[in-house]
Amino acid sequence: MTQNKSNPPTGLQRGAPVRARILDAAEHLMRQGKADFSMRDLASEAGVSFATPFNHFGSKAGIMQALSGRRIDAMEARYRAASPPGDAAARVGAAVDIAAAVMLEEPLVSRGVMGWLGTPAPDPGLVAARSAALWALALDDGDGLNAARRSEALTELPQQLAFAFRGVLSFWTAGELADAALAPQARALATTLLCSYGG
Template sequence: MSSNKTVSAPRPRGDALRQAVVEAAERLLRQERAEFSMRDLATEARVSFATPFNQFGSKAAIMRALSDRRIDTMEARLRAAPPPGDAASRVLAATEIAAAVMLEEPAVNRAVMGWLGAPGPGGVWTRSAAFWRLAVADADGLGAPERAVRDLPPLLAFGFRGVLSFWTAGDLADAALAGHARDMARALLNGYGWDGG
């Protein structure tokens, strides 16, 4: 006796469900649909209309999750190929890595950055500062290393975010992003005793 019942794939749950929603948001952004609605998102993710709200609470929180993915990528690349040399070398390498990640999908990343200014869950600065803390490490080669370890990572997070805000607004071309980010990092490093060498 045969059955005509169709067996459907199991629906994602927990972290897999959150991942499905985030990946659907990313697909919509790649289709240049930055103004997608939560209904559009639910349809793209093949989940109920309430699921994105239940998992994240808001579109701003989903964009924050996309931002976290970018920072995770930056951290993974910095850890995978740690640059030789002192703190300044690592910070400048981290700057190149961060700019390269943002330029891999400029339209998607501009949309994500645009949403980070909207009211919503915080934590982006903390995540970004952690990335820069990885680069600064023990501040070897910088004057006043204790002060540099404490103060430089959050300042680099502010500075890189500032450069990104002008890039997001269209004031900086893609080709100019890395250079301006590097200039920002060099200026901050100079303030912490780097001789520019």
Template sequence: MTLHKPDGRIVEKGEPVRQRVLDGAERLLRSGKAEFSMRDLAAEAGVSFATPFNQFGSKAGIMHALSGRRIETMTSRYAAASPPANSARRVRLAVEVAVAVMLDEPAVNRAVMGSIGTAGPAQADALVRSTAYWERALEGEPGMPGPAEPFVKELPRQLAFAFRGALSFWSAGELPDAELGPAALAIADTLMLHVAAR
């Protein structure tokens, strides 16, 4: 939405300005400024000092929104990849897509993960978003009556926990870039085998 001020200035509102702020935050992270201030961000995004606060509440809110961007990218790439019929293969594809997104810009994504890994005033929804991503990989999976049924229902959430765990070690520098994919695939395979064995 664009508003025209009485003095002739054009002011963006709503989603366009939110995206400008997020784009500015990504540019700062890309340049190695993970500790950027909100004033730095406002200058980079070309908005008033109050705008990032008005749109996101805090720096933590911005970092959570950047995390949400990553999950949105994962979801769109996964949908475009023609997922296979077999659920185990779909989950492996979802892992490969998610890892590729994170490795597109490792320094930026490590900073995002490091930030959202600490408690803050922002309303967090990373678990909800991540669970929804893994649910897509399991769409159409028939119910499994018997002992496995409760576990299958929880599987998207368990996959979210597993991938976040691998990312936490990666973002802390304990897991090299080259090992993130194999580690994430191994834990996903283990979860899927556990379901199949029940």
């Protein structure tokens, strides 16, 4: 049965902010194995007009970037709540474990989002910058890194760690890396990067 904008699907509250409803609807469709949903399907699922998702996000790629942002927000919130102890290397390791756990909570949705992030988009998103900010948070003041190279490390490592985690995620998304291997492989790569700065 087709949804109309006066009857949002179960679980999506009519009074919820429209952007959140659209993102919730996109996740709902992906949970059902419909990562290739059309914008018309999405509008129907969210109970909004066909133009509304375009007005809020511009394109399906924009929606996927926002869904990636949701995951990064969750990673950051959990990292802040955990407030992991230790030096920069220990905190980055904890951040890797938290980030992997967030992705593994809903693998079908996470793989769908990651698959879309690997395709060209009309407008570049902010996923790389947001991811780098998470790793900068974990690095904090770089305690435990080589003092002579600490400033360079704090400039370079956040982006390198973002690229590294995204690289590991790409193999996981493609099914070449098992769920159980996601965090250990990402940790190994993060450790290699940190070692280059004495961490």
